[in-house]
Amino acid sequence: MNVDGAMQANLQGAAVAARQTSGVAREWRLASRTVRFSAICLALFYLLAAASPFFASYDPTYQNREMPDCPPMSLxxxxxxxxxxxxxxxxxxxxxxxxxxxxxxxxxxxxxxxxxxxxxxxxxxxxxxxxFMLGSDGLGRDLYSRIVYGSRVSMCVGLIGVLISFSLGITIGALSGYIGGTVDFLIMRWSEIEMSLPSFYFLLALAAVIPSGMSTVATFFMIVAIMSFISWAGFARIIRGMASSVRSRPYVEAARALGASRWRIITRHIIPSVIGYAIVAATLSIPGFILGESALSLLGLGIQEPAASWGNLLAQAQDVQNLARYPWILIPGIFIFLAVMSFNFLGDHLRDRLDPATAG
Incomplete structure (x- = not known):
């Protein structure tokens, strides 16, 4: 009997794994070529970020003063x-x-x-x-190696920022929409104040107060915290509206009648009902974090030299003469463009798949 039970459990586990694999394969087949290309690009960028010392050819801070602004070399x-x-x-x-x-x-x-x-x-x-596969910068540093190491900052800032801002937005929005009353009024007025501020200039003002002597890691988390503080309000308002409509549904009223606590209703009923929208919105919001970090680093308020991010690698391209003489310094901008567009295409695909009105 024990042997039969173990065999049955193994067969059930294999069946579940087969269904999961077939589900992933089916989603891949249903995706358009653009979405597949976007998924491959993002997988490659995160692989570069995870294994930067392996993929980078040289130390990203090493300066070969004999070869500044060297063009890409033939292979x-x-x-x-x-x-x-x-x-x-x-x-x-x-x-x-x-x-x-x-x-x-x-x-x-x-x-x-x-x-x-x-x-x-x-x-x-x-x-x-x-x-120099992609050329060198003005100090003779390998541009390819710096792009690889810069992916650590530019690709991770979106994930960590979205994790923080959307955790705040879901929790605060669901709490406001379910409880209502004074709590709802105060939270929504505060979110409206934040949303009324011009986000990029507010981000510049907050980033300008970051001490110049902070380490790269501390600067990175400060930028993520600032961007998350700015972006949670709009998401919380949308979640609040969805939670307000969910709280009157029969299964929520039944849970309330059975004596479930507010926290249990919010975590077991309200939040799961909006998680589909949250996934799509999070995917579509990651490009905003990437562009925000790139803009700050480009203006000298984000990740500072000698550390690399895709934003500060574009600093040399601000000079039109440099851009005309050394056009390869725009290559980091191509990586930013591919990452942003890939997240947008992937978010649109997830929205179509998770929307009951359009999902097949």
Whole structure:
């Protein structure tokens, strides 16, 4: 009997896992190509953030003063007879004009690129002779490595900020909508005051008071806390309206009649009824956090040098002359664009799938 029971439990577990797998596969098939591409982009960006030391070729703070503003370097494949040296190689760059900072490739020499060496996906033998896949910045730092490390800040700020602001918004909004009365009045008036403030200028004012000597980690969490403090009010108002309509439904009245406490009704009935909207709204709000952090870092009020974020990597692009001479410094902006658009497309897809009127 025990053996039969164990076999039956294993079969049930396998059936549940198969249903979950088939559900994920079905959602993937139903998604458009744009949504699939967005999901792949976001998965790649978070993989870069989680394993930055592996994907980055060099130390993001190392300055190669002999190669400032170096353009992206070409990549070539070795002949099969030379694969013992490496699969790929490039020609090292040398500065042709120190004043104009122009470079030419030294085709007489080969610089071997090694895969899975010294804990990196790809790198060269020395930082003094680097392979700049996306070029270098004005201090000779590898732009690709700084973009990889910058993904830690730019991709995580959205998740942590949404987690804080939407936790506050759901809790406060559900409490206000269910209890009503004076509590509802005070919470809604406070949220209206916050919503009446111009959010970006208010964010600038709050970020300006961050002490300049704070560490990068402390600055990061200060920015997240400030942005979460600004963004919870609008979400709480929407949740409050939804909670007000839910509290008169039969299952909520039945729970109240059976003696359930306010907290139990809010956590077991009110919040689960609005969680579908919360997931969609959270996904659509993440781009706002990414853009907010990028704007602050671009203006020098966010993550400071030598730490990297996609926002402060664009600081050099504020000079039109630099932009005309070194167009590759705009590459971090492409990553910001892809991340923001990917979250928007994914949020639209989730909204369509979770909306009962449109879900298939």
């Amino acid at each position: 070539h494949m070795n002949a099969p007879s030379d694969w013992s040296r490496g699969l790929f190689y490039t020609h090292p760059m040398r500065m042709q004009d120190p004043i104009a900072r122009t470079f030419v490739a030294d085709t007489s020499r080969r610089l071997d690129i090694h895969l899975f060496t010294r804990g990196h996906l790809f790198t060269t033998d020395s930082e003094r002779e680097p392979y």
